[in-house]
Amino acid sequence: MFKNKLNNYFIAEILRSYAFVLASLSFLIWITQSARFLYLITDMGLSMSVYVPYILYQLPKIVSQMMLISFLISLFISIIKFQNNKEMEIYWLSGISKKTIVWTILKISLVPTFIAFFLYIYLAPMTGLISRNILANSEFTFVNALVKKNNFNSPFQNLTVYVGENDNRGNLKKVYLFENNKTIIAKQGKVLNLDNKNYLQLIDGFIHEKNKDNKVQIIKFSKFNQIDDATHLHGLSLGYEDDNKIEIYINEESWDKFSKPNRYFLMYHELAHDVLNLDDLDPTEENEGRLMYPNISSYDRKNMDDFIESYKNEFENISN
Secondary structure (H helix, E strand, C coil): CHHHHHHHHHHHHHHHHHHHHHHHHHHHHHHHHHHHCCHHHHCCCCCHHHHHHHHHCCHHHHHHHHHHHHHHHHHHHHHHHHHHCCHHHHHHHCCCCHHHHHHHHHHHHHHHHHHHHHHHHHHHHHHHHHHHHHHHHCCCHHHHHCCCCCCEEEEECCEEEEEEEECCCCEEEEEEEEECCEEEEEEEEEEEEECCEEEEEEEEEEEEEECCCCCEEEEEECCHHHCCCCCCCCEEECCCCCCCCCCEEECHHHHHHCCHHHHHHHHHHHHHHHHHCCCCCCCCHHHCCCCCCCCHHHHCCCCHHHHHHHHHHHHHHHHC
16 A cells, blocks of 8 residues: 555656646747747738737647657656655665566656657647648738748748849839749739739749750740730730630730720730631731721720721621
């Protein structure tokens, strides 16, 4: 009976010491991690409602990493305490052998070992995923990663962003994006807010992408009115001679500048390319006023009657 009480006291002291060491180490490391993640607020502009849950979900991972080392430290502290208080001598005198004490310590160590493995294999990855989703679903994560200029930032896995200049008004310069086998380089960028969602618009640059044959394809992109060798500065049709695709793009600046009849001419001109596979007419005087005349911008004095007449004539020519 007396031996059982001593044994229970021995186990309780080790577990108390273990709980104190584990809580202390975990708290210190969590505070350190929380301070390290303060850049999420200072540099990326995240709110406390995002920051606090994110750092709280880091706790299971920290605790799982500290459990075994905390047990060894607590065991070391407990044994020194027992020796200093002459408690070890009481165990020997009461008939408790060293083998019994070692076996008791081994049995106690199984508990934190299994709990640590459970936390590390199951709980820590789950909470880590939740914390990453908190950042991924936060409204300002990607856009505010761009605020930290002259630094390589990785707001998401497999995505690295570098911004050379930022006027803190959404206007960026020297933007580099690295994603898996793709690199995007842009002279300018602009942060847009549409329907309460943030987007990044890249202007005037190149896309370098490695294909299946490990060859690098280079694609240049720019605004329509910045392309020197383009025949269409106002619109572009990508479904020409492709009956399975209808895809047209309109230059926003041209659209804002054009009159209502001019916009109709532009839209139906591009649709005729895309849907009817019609080519541009020669830019001659006799073709001026027709729907497929290439210099649409010269139609600024046309009215809706001119558009309707041009539209009907074009379809009559097709039917004939």
